Amino acid sequence: MPNWQTLLATGLASLCLNAPAFGADAPLYDDAPLHYIGSVEFKPDAGAMGAGWTVIVKEPDLDTIDFALNSAFGTAIVSGPGVQALTTRLDPQFDGAVRLYSIDLTPSMNGSDRVVKFAYGGPLFPEELTLPINTLNANKIELTVDSFWFPFDARFETDLTADLNIRIDGDWSAVGVGAVYRTPRGYRFAQDAPALDIAFSLLSNSVKVMADGYVIHDARTEPGAKMTELSAALEGCTTYLNALSGPAGPLPQASVIVTDRPEGGYSRGTLIALTDIENEDEEGLHQFICHELAHYWSKANAGGPENWINEGIADYLANMAIRDAMGTDVFDARMARYSEQLSGEALPPIWSPDLTERPPYLIMYRAAPMVLQALEQRMGEVAFATFMQRVMIDRVRTTPDLLALVEALSSAETRDWFEAQLAE
DSSP states (O other): OOOHHHHIIIIIHHHHHTOOOOOTTOOOOOOOSEEEEEEEEEEGGGTEEEEEEEEEEOOTTOOEEEEEEEGGGOSOEEEOTTEEEEEEEEOGGGTTSEEEEEEEEOOOSTTOOEEEEEEEEEESOSSOOSSOSSEESSSEEEEOGGGTOSOEETTSOOOEEEEEEEEOOSOOEEEESSEEEEETTEEEEEEEEEESOOOEEEESSOEEEEETTEEEEEOSSSOOTTHHHHHHHHHHHHHHHHHHHGGGOOOOOEEEEEOSOSSOOEEETTEEEEOOOTTOOHHHHHHHHHHHHHGGGOOSOTTSTTHHHHHHHHHHHHHHHHHHHHOHHHHHHHHHHHHHHHTTOOOOOSOOTTOOSOOOHHIIIIIHHHHHHHHHHHHOHHHHHHHHHHHHHHTOOSHHHHHHHHHHHSOHHHHHHHHHHHHO
């Protein structure tokens, strides 16, 4: 195993923190509070990585910022002209698995950006994961914020853009959010649209299926099962959501990874990681794909009580797509099953102003879709479709904003009724 602290001190930090930027073909990055410029070198056989980041903080009124980083790396090297003072501590919320870096920022002069730099390295997963949603080994590198592999704004709701240079030996397929470029030593990811995460996968062995609107990477040990059904679901869901979203669309090209694991699927915009689909039926696969694609428009804070908006709306959009593709009887049967699953359960409200915790599963994936069904029945399908399109256009983040939209497109009476339904 390399001595990563020595490697950082003797060259990797310099390599990463001074990586060349894009040339004349540089992508145009949308405005976001944070922009990350980074370089990462992977050693898959050792399960290790070294990384350096320049984080540009674009919020001139921000005095302090906390970053969360996997504590397996030890203590990162933190520097940069934007750092006035620094303290670090293990975060008890994550049982010591995450280290917090609390930074007092230098004052912004006339609204100028502040720059913070990180360098760190080592094995990302010293202990074997029980559910390896994130992986770093010789077969696959799959990284999301779930492993805190990069310094993540601990507010858990800040959009970012990213320009990431990856160095890795060998032949890999790269899948990410935004544009992916091949380089002499690896890959470059340009995440030009604001998002909450920097997520990507590198696959050493996969079967690729390409079509208009999507690319499927089948990374299963025995690939091939249910690929026809998956392609049909992707085409149907993309067509439906693009039509409904209007000016909020169309969806960018989706990149889908099919894995062997039994659970732990997720979506990062149009990067979708699926669990093994071999035993999925057509209806379940259609619902899952539509749900994950619908998250392209999700912007509420996923770590708190507003996450019912993300999951409830994505789930109900998926059920609307099923109704469109498979008929009202299938839709009604699904919603009846939701009702049965809620029967007899003692649950908190879907939302009220005093809630502080992330809602439980049954609230987000069962009660929230059902209250949206009730709203659709009250407003009517046509008016409700307009409402959902506005939710997608506005990328609604909070329940008060959602309630204001209900009132604007229906009435104050309907808004009050809906708020009461959420608080039950």
